[in-house]
Amino acid sequence: MPTITKKQYDDYKKLCYDREHGRILTPDGLRFICEANNYEPEAIGKHFLEVLCRIHPTQNNKTT
Secondary structure (H helix, E strand, O other): OOOOOHHHHHHHHHHHHHHHOOOOOOHHHHHHHHHHOOOOHHHHHHHHHHHHHHHOHHHHHOOO
């Protein structure tokens, strides 16, 4: 009987956590975001960048 590795199990648990906390983007969710921003690419991009800042605030301090 096949088994999964500890890493695969950890990835699965993270996916479950993200799903339970509304962090998985579905096609309907993407369509809703596009409609809310009037299908304007700049507005859609700005929305996703703002969301990214809320999800990963520590990444904002990186300099290139």
